[in-house]
Amino acid sequence: MFKIPFLDLPPLRSAAGTVRLPGSKSISNRVLLLAALSEGRTVVRDLLASDDTAVMLDALRALGCGVAQDGDTVSIVGLGGQLLAKQAQLFLGNAGTAMRPLTAALAVMAATQGGSFEVSGVPRMHERPIGDLVDALRGLGCAIDDLGNPGYPPLRLRGPASLALDTPVRVRGDVSSQFLTALLLALPLVAERDIRIEVIGELISKPYIEITLALLARFGIDVKREGWSAFVIPAGSRYRSPGEVFVEGDASSASYFVGLGAIAAADAPIRIEGVGSESLQGDVRFIEAAAAMGADVKAGPNWLEVRRGAWPLKGITLDCNHIPDAAMTLTVMALYADGPTTLTNIASWRVKETDRIAAMATELRKLGAAVEEGPDWIRVQPLHDWKAAAIHTYDDHRVAMCFSLAAFNGLVTEKAQPVRILEPHCTAKTFPDYFETLFGVVTARPDDIPVITIDGPTASGKGTLADEVAKALGFGVLDSGALYRVTGLAARRAGLDLDDGTAVAAIVPTLDLRFADGHVFLGQEDVTARLRAEATGLLASQVAVHPAVRQALHQWQLDFRRLPGLVADGRDMGTALFPGAPLKVFLTASAATRAERRYKQLISKGIPANMESLREDLEARDERDKNRASSPLTPAQDAQLLDNSALSIEASVDQVLNWWQKRRPF
Ligand SMILES: O=C(O)C1=C[C@@H](OP(=O)(O)O)[C@@H](O)[C@H](O)C1
Ligand SMILES: C=C(OP(=O)(O)O)C(=O)O
Numbered sequence: 001m002f003k004i005p006f007l008d009l010p011p012l013r014s015a016a017g018t019v020r021l022p023g024s025k026s027i028s029n030r031v032l033l034l035a036a037l038s039e040g041r042t043v044v045r046d047l048l049a050s051d052d053t054a055v056m057l058d059a060l061r062a063l064g065c066g067v068a069q070d071g072d073t074v075s076i077v078g079l080g081g082q083l084l085a086k087q088a089q090l091f092l093g094n095a096g097t098a099m100r101p102l103t104a105a106l107a108v109m110a111a112t113q114g115g116s117f118e119v120s121g122v123p124r125m126h127e128r129p130i131g132d133l134v135d136a137l138r139g140l141g142c143a144i145d146d147l148g149n150p151g152y153p154p155l156r157l158r159g160p161a162s163l164a165l166d167t168p169v170r171v172r173g174d175v176s177s178q179f180l181t182a183l184l185l186a187l188p189l190v191a192e193r194d195i196r197i198e199v200i201g202e203l204i205s206k207p208y209i210e211i212t213l214a215l216l217a218r219f220g221i222d223v224k225r226e227g228w229s230a231f232v233i234p235a236g237s238r239y240r241s242p243g244e245v246f247v248e249g250d251a252s253s254a255s256y257f258v259g260l261g262a263i264a265a266a267d268a269p270i271r272i273e274g275v276g277s278e279s280l281q282g283d284v285r286f287i288e289a290a291a292a293m294g295a296d297v298k299a300g301p302n303w304l305e306v307r308r309g310a311w312p313l314k315g316i317t318l319d320c321n322h323i324p325d326a327a328m329t330l331t332v333m334a335l336y337a338d339g340p341t342t343l344t345n346i347a348s349w350r351v352k353e354t355d356r357i358a359a360m361a362t363e364l365r366k367l368g369a370a371v372e373e374g375p376d377w378i379r380v381q382p383l384h385d386w387k388a389a390a391i392h393t394y395d396d397h398r399v400a401m402c403f404s405l406a407a408f409n410g411l412v413t414e415k416a417q418p419v420r421i422l423e424p425h426c427t428a429k430t431f432p433d434y435f436e437t438l439f440g441v442v443t444a445r446p447d448d449i450p451v452i453t454i455d456g457p458t459a460s461g462k463g464t465l466a467d468e469v470a471k472a473l474g475f476g477v478l479d480s481g482a483l484y485r486v487t488g489l490a491a492r493r494a495g496l497d498l499d500d501g502t503a504v505a506a507i508v509p510t511l512d513l514r515f516a517d518g519h520v521f522l523g524q525e526d527v528t529a530r531l532r533a534e535a536t537g538l539l540a541s542q543v544a545v546h547p548a549v550r551q552a553l554h555q556w557q558l559d560f561r562r563l564p565g566l567v568a569d570g571r572d573m574g575t576a577l578f579p580g581a582p583l584k585v586f587l588t589a590s591a592a593t594r595a596e597r598r599y600k601q602l603i604s605k606g607i608p609a610n611m612e613s614l615r616e617d618l619e620a621r622d623e624r625d626k627n628r629a630s631s632p633l634t635p636a637q638d639a640q641l642l643d644n645s646a647l648s649i650e651a652s653v654d655q656v657l658n659w660w661q662k663r664r665p666f
Helices: 024-038 051-062 096-113 133-140 177-188 207-218 251-264 284-293 328-336 347-351 356-366 396-412 426-429 434-440 462-473 480-493 499-511 528-532 535-545 547-559 575-577 591-604 609-628 649-662
Strands: 008-011 017-020 042-045 066-070 073-077 087-091 115-120 143-146 155-161 169-172 195-200 225-227 230-233 244-246 270-273 296-299 303-305 317-319 342-345 370-376 376-378 389-391 420-422 451-455 476-478 515-517 517-522 567-572 581-590 638-644
Touching: 008 356, 024 042, 024 051, 024 073, 024 096, 024 356, 042 517, 051 087, 051 096, 051 426, 096 115, 096 133, 096 143, 096 155, 115 420, 133 143, 133 169, 133 177, 169 342, 177 207, 207 284, 207 575, 225 462, 225 567, 244 517, 251 284, 251 296, 251 303, 251 328, 251 396, 251 434, 270 434, 270 591, 284 296, 284 328, 284 609, 303 638, 328 342, 328 356, 328 376, 328 396, 328 581, 347 356, 356 370, 356 376, 356 389, 356 396, 389 396, 396 420, 396 426, 426 434, 434 581, 451 575, 451 649, 462 476, 462 649, 476 480, 476 515, 476 517, 480 499, 480 515, 480 517, 480 528, 480 535, 480 567, 499 547, 515 535, 517 528, 535 547, 547 575, 575 581, 591 609, 638 649
Parallel strands: 017 270, 042 244, 087 115, 169 195, 317 342, 389 420, 451 567, 451 581, 476 567, 581 638
Antiparallel strands: 008 420, 042 073, 066 073, 115 155, 143 155, 195 230, 225 230, 270 303, 296 303, 342 376, 370 376, 515 517
16 A cells, blocks of 8 residues: 555556456445354455455454454354443444444444444544434434534444334435445344335435345345335344355446556456456446446456447446446546536435545546536546646545546647646555556556666665655665675576576576565565675676676666656666656765764674774775776766765655655646
8 A cells, every 4th residue: 555645646558457356345344244243153255454344343343243354354253133342432434334334233232232332433424424324213212322413423322222113214315325224234133023114215326225135135134125115124034144255346446447448458458357247236337337438348257358449438428326436437537538428416425435526526627627516416528638736535545546547648648647646545445555456457658657766875875765765655666786686696596607697697587576665575585684795795796797697687677667656776877777767866975974874884783893994995985986987976967966964864855855846747
């Protein structure tokens, strides 16, 4: 996950490959609650790991359920409808699928068994309506206190209280379907007689009720229905765990990759694994909307393949009430269309993670788009004159994910623009690794992928500076010196003759090297300490003399230029490797400062050292580096010089980030 203030997406050009979707949020949280209410153990496989499921799992633990987690398999020992804890304060973040169903389940359990439970969330959750559900539960006899504004969380659910189950429970369905879902999940706990639920007003987001009914059936509850207007939970209903449940991939999360395929999979398809024609989730019908816009979609039982069909895309007018979450993706696809796209019947967008109609309109306009909006509709015109924009994401995962598709503007305009996504970690609600997954299936022109080079003499602190700058921007790191060392090490381990340049060069493309958090990994092995060892340095200098090795390493270094960007640290990064880099830094410190740093480093490792001779060595090495014939250590002409003798690491990092920001169009 990119836990940074902003993530810049360079212009992207094409997409192809396979994406494995994370588990469905709607299914994960329903199954967790159902397992918790059932008796015995339920093993849930392929569970979504995200903020929304984390708050549900925490709540279940607080209520006394046994929760054992092993990767994406979670085993729940249920309560069998009997409260173990009679008091709890549950923080439910911004997860509607936790807040609404837990409110109903705890309200009826507190009523029949006694207890007091508080449910709260993030500030936005306290602005998301729950009044219709509270009214229905109060109508039933539940005791519910408003702890904030009436009609909104936080709430206290108290008991005992006597429930009137002989008259129908009436609930409004026109603000959120989650209120009806919540009652359907909670009332089997008290179904001594038939319980009839009647829906008042036009029910929205209907396919989510289908998910609820299908999962209730898996846990032994066979709800009778009269269309969308009434539902009856039969007397004697009792939760029975199916033992094991597999969670399918998230169909709403699939929408970004369906959109991606429609826009950018011109040569080979994007394959999406985890949802398909047999999906339980209504959002899989997003593929029909995408196809209407021109996407070429194939669907198997558990997979989708999407490639570009009509191009430009076709503007459409669509009632999106049945796909409220996925439909947001259409508003960004609309920028690539041949005419306006109008989405209607989406009033619920205004009461979700943010006011999504306002948010999409505001941010699309920042890109230059003409957008109109009404109480329950939005219209987006195609965009030709794109502007670089920093997209505010309003702590809404879907806003962040949708706007990644704006980075393909180079497919429809001469002057491609990067897109800045603010607070990209908001995708953690349902898809923590969204951007990593995206970068796995898209390409950019190498020249469009930003590189910051940091060159400088030994012991100037390049490595630390490069790591910190990369961390702040979400970029990868290239420690070019380490490549020579790792080549020497790998050649020796493979038993190669280090004088055979061709043989040594041949292993270079097979090396799986990664820099992360100041560590160097070769495959799974952390080789950081190994590479620093004097003996490895000797191996490096032995292999570095071969032109074939140098050439292989040159290409390898260029290959580190990957999305979303690179910080390259070395001696000739700005001059030889990345001469077109938009920011080059030449880092120096006085010989005295560097000698002191090296001295402290050695002493802290228990290695005896002498400051004076260290300084002499450094000066001699500087001299050799500056005057060597190939790639001498000199600043690139357009490099920014940074003498960090008197600067803290933070101050050096800030300086480089300031220079970087000045070069950005945002
Ligand atoms: O029941 C569910 O799992 C959901 C129902 C929908 O909400 P509304 O019914 O409020 O539209 C949807 O937007 C939400 O992401 C998940
Ligand atoms: C509306 C959403 O979430 P919630 O489950 O919190 O309602 C969503 O994921 O788009």
